[in-house]
Amino acid sequence: MIESAKCRLCLLFLFAVFLFFAAAPLQASARSLLFETETEQGFLCLRSYSRSFTEGDAFMLQLQSPPFRSASARFNGRVYEFVRVSEETGSFLFFPLELGMDEGRHELLLTIVFPDKSVIEKRLDVTVARGDFPSVSLVVDPKFTAPAPEEMKRIERERKRVAEIYEKPHRVWLGSGDFIMPLEGGGGVSGPFGVKRIFNNEVYSRHRGVDLRSPPGSPVRSANSGIVALTDSLFFAGRTVIIDHGAELFTLYCHLAEITVTEGEWVERGDVIGKVGATGRVTGPHLHWGVKIAAVEVDPLSILGLPFE
Ligand SMILES: [Zn+2]
Structure with missing residues (x-):
């Protein structure tokens, strides 16, 4: 009995890890909810906002979360730090899709470190489209x-x-x-x-x-x-x-x-x-x-x- 309870715990743990590590694609729409979850520290919610994911455009991530020590995202070879705005708005950051960047899938790795040093990581997929410029x-x-x-x-x-x-x-x-x-x-x-x-x-x-x-x-x-x-x-x-x-x-x-x-x-x-x-x-x-x-x-x-x- 103890062994199978341990197994169930193991499976639960693996599922939780999968939930956080499975890559979620960012949709090219004005607003899209990427994920929301209850953590040990409290409620956490991530949204993206964009006109499009075409080269030359910018997009934004907005994070509602309990107080954190740091929240950052690695994208296109650079680390971006979230900026806390207010209690209602939470934190946000902007990403540039540079003219000439490779089209197709780019990984965005979100990392949140809480004051008790626990860490949440989330992998997101950003699919960049080639622009049509005269x-x-x-x-x-x-x-x-x-x-x-x-x-x-x-x-x-x-x-x-x-x-x-x-x-x-x-x-x-x-x-x-x-x-x-x-x-x-x-x-x-x-x-x-x-x-x-x-x-x-x-x-x-x-x-x-x-x-x-x-x-x-x-x-x-x-x-x-x-x-x-x-x-x-x-x-x-x-x-x-x-x-x-x-x-x-x-x-x-x-x-x-x-x-x-x-x-x-x-x-x-x-x-x-x-x-x-x-x-x-x-x-x-x-x-x-x-x-x-x-x-x-x-x-x-x-x-x-x-x-x-
Ligand atoms: Zn000009």
């Missing part, structure tokens, strides 16, 4: 396709300065509520994310933001609350503002005619930060709006539907 030819001032040696030095200086900003994000969440379009009325997309561009028939690049149509001088608003991380006039991006929203998520606003905020300033969602212009490498006035997650560019339109409260 090519366009653009004509710009020749200095942008064949920069002079002193301009090359400036470009390198600016590249390093901007890269350093993305290396020092605020780890806490600074945003408040959902993201909004930075132009009143949305603007309308004149240049989608991911487009393959050939400038002056000689320089190839990917478009790593969205271009929003707008008359010059229109006010540009911060897409969420955060801290102004950079205000500068850059060679390619023109007058630019970068805002740190915490949790490794930054937004950037380029080609501005005028900047109306200063570095280090706190901005609320919807605050005016500058005016639409045509500075830097452009073919006409518009707003280039970008989003970086963990230093990877994603389509800003893919974060608009994610829930942040």
Whole structure:
């Protein structure tokens, strides 16, 4: 009797391990419940939110759980840490699906360590789809396709300065509520994310933001609350503002005619930060709006539907 009771316990234990280790596929839908379970520490629930799992998009995991020592996820060769937001929202983190990443199945390993050092692990499957991005030819001032040696030095200086900003994000969440379009009325997309561009028939690049149509001088608003991380006039991006929203998520606003905020300033969602212009490498006035997650560019339109409260 004792032996068979032990066996039953063994089977129960194996079943519990299977439950936590069986890979669950993430569905490409606005919201999907991945799992919920009662643990020794309390109730635990994981949801995913996404527009799609196409390269160039972002997706989000939201975790409701008892207090933990750490909660992280390994995905695409990198470890991401959950950021605790509030009692109701719980914790969340964002993942970028980098342009050009392999299509097909990618493993996401979730690890939660509780204060008593007990650990829960869960394996999830993320199936990444190849995007369909058109090519366009653009004509710009020749200095942008064949920069002079002193301009090359400036470009390198600016590249390093901007890269350093993305290396020092605020780890806490600074945003408040959902993201909004930075132009009143949305603007309308004149240049989608991911487009393959050939400038002056000689320089190839990917478009790593969205271009929003707008008359010059229109006010540009911060897409969420955060801290102004950079205000500068850059060679390619023109007058630019970068805002740190915490949790490794930054937004950037380029080609501005005028900047109306200063570095280090706190901005609320919807605050005016500058005016639409045509500075830097452009073919006409518009707003280039970008989003970086963990230093990877994603389509800003893919974060608009994610829930942040
Ligand atoms: Zn652009």
